[in-house]
Amino acid sequence: MTTTSAEESATILLVEDDAELARVISVLLERDGHTVRVAGSGAQALQMLGLTESDGGERPPVPDLILLDVLLKGPGGYEVCQRLREDGRMKAVPVIMLTVLDSLEHTLKGLGAGANDYVTKPFKNPELLARVEAQLRVKRLQDERDRAEQALQRRTKELRALTARLAEAEEEHRRRIAQELHDQVGQNLTALGINLNIVRSQLENGENGPIAARLEDSLAIIEQTTERIRDLMADLRPPVLDDYGLVAAVRWYCEQFSSRTGIETTVEGDDPDPRLPTAIETALFRVAQEALTNVTKHSQATQVTVSVTDKGNLVRLVIADNGVGFDATDTPPRGGWGLLTMTERAEAAGGRCRIISGRGKGTQIIVEVER
Ligand SMILES: Nc1ncnc2c1ncn2[C@@H]1O[C@H](COP(=O)(O)OP(=O)(O)OP(=O)(O)O)[C@@H](O)[C@H]1O
Numbered sequence: 001m002t003t004t005s006a007e008e009s010a011t012i013l014l015v016e017d018d019a020e021l022a023r024v025i026s027v028l029l030e031r032d033g034h035t036v037r038v039a040g041s042g043a044q045a046l047q048m049l050g051l052t053e054s055d056g057g058e059r060p061p062v063p064d065l066i067l068l069d070v071l072l073k074g075p076g077g078y079e080v081c082q083r084l085r086e087d088g089r090m091k092a093v094p095v096i097m098l099t100v101l102d103s104l105e106h107t108l109k110g111l112g113a114g115a116n117d118y119v120t121k122p123f124k125n126p127e128l129l130a131r132v133e134a135q136l137r138v139k140r141l142q143d144e145r146d147r148a149e150q151a152l153q154r155r156t157k158e159l160r161a162l163t164a165r166l167a168e169a170e171e172e173h174r175r176r177i178a179q180e181l182h183d184q185v186g187q188n189l190t191a192l193g194i195n196l197n198i199v200r201s202q203l204e205n206g207e208n209g210p211i212a213a214r215l216e217d218s219l220a221i222i223e224q225t226t227e228r229i230r231d232l233m234a235d236l237r238p239p240v241l242d243d244y245g246l247v248a249a250v251r252w253y254c255e256q257f258s259s260r261t262g263i264e265t266t267v268e269g270d271d272p273d274p275r276l277p278t279a280i281e282t283a284l285f286r287v288a289q290e291a292l293t294n295v296t297k298h299s300q301a302t303q304v305t306v307s308v309t310d311k312g313n314l315v316r317l318v319i320a321d322n323g324v325g326f327d328a329t330d331t332p333p334r335g336g337w338g339l340l341t342m343t344e345r346a347e348a349a350g351g352r353c354r355i356i357s358g359r360g361k362g363t364q365i366i367v368e369v370e371r
């Protein structure tokens with residue numbers, strides 16, 4: 001009589017030297033829908049599991065559960081169990097020990113050797129089946145969790161790669177637009193200016209007063225537009241970042257930031273030598289820009305320090321303000337993309353981003369990347 005029935009069929013290794021008992025248990029488990037393989041000794045079990053010294057070739061499949069007699073000749077149940085737990089592939093397989101030794105000491109010894117459960121002979125069939133099903137259920141849940149964890153890790157890796165790819169594509173776009181502005185719009189404006197200057201020089205003094213005034217106005221507009229485009233180009237992709245490196249670009253940006261916002265800004269550090277890989281320079285520069293934008297938007301700070309240090313292989317960028325701060329334990333803070341983008345950029349460049357802040361304590365954004 002069975003009171004439980006298998007939810008899914010499993011492969012069970014039964015290690016039992018009593019042939020008659022092995023037959024009875026096999027029939028019982030097979031009737032419940034499982035596939036049973038029998039090992040008549042500890043040595044045979046280790047061989048069937050590919051755990052003997054000489055095993056070098058392809059390893060046999062891992063069973064879903066092992067029913068293990070304790071009193072076996074050769075390596076006994078406890079020893080077999082220990083060997084299983086030391087093996088990377090076998091260590092998660094549930095083991096139920098079968099024994100006539102009904103004492104607390106033996107129960108503890110079995111569990112200490114790594115068994116998941118313990119059944120004393122003689123046992124009632126429904127009890128054995130119920131314990132087998134319980135262990136298989138736990139194992140299935142664990143397998144499911146492991147699969148979900150692996151999938152999550154895979155997705156996280158993919159997302160990180162995607163972020164890096166997006167950041168690269170964004171920079172490439174910015175570079176292309178800046179180039180286009182320089183090569184097309186900028187040069188056309190220069191040509192236009194030259195033409196207008198020629199026209200101006202050919203106008204006789206005094207005679208074409210209204211036209212001369214229009215010309216002056218047009219030349220002024222050309223100058224303003226040229227300046228505006230130069231700023232735009234620098235915003236899109238500061239040439240100083242490509243030409244001189246991270247710290248020079250941060251200095252240039254901070255000067256502009258300071259004169260625009262009135263916040264006193266200090267830049268500390270020298271450009272790492274040799275220069276950092278472009279992807280890291282770009283990531284750190286964009287993080288600094290984003291952090292400084294937050295300083296203006298949220299901090300009410302009067303002072304901000306940006307520092308770059310390069311020790312050994314570790315490059316550290318810190319943006320510290322003396323503003324109102326916020327509750328950084330509430331991560332990610334609701335509302336924006338800035339902090340998330342900074343973290344993602346840092347991680348996509350192979351580093352990590354920490355946010356240290358507290359109400360009334362200012363804010364520090366710290367990015368560390370190994371070159
Ligand atoms: N330097 C700072 N000082 C004080 N609070 C800050 C600072 N930086 C961030 N915060 C707080 O953290 C929140 C999240 O910042 P985050 O940059 O992610 O979003 P946001 O600036 O609100 O929006 P977005 O960046 O998408 O335009 C901010 O709304 C603000 O409350």
Ligand SMILES: [Mg+2]
Nearest residue numbers: 294336338339
């Ligand atoms: Mg922001």
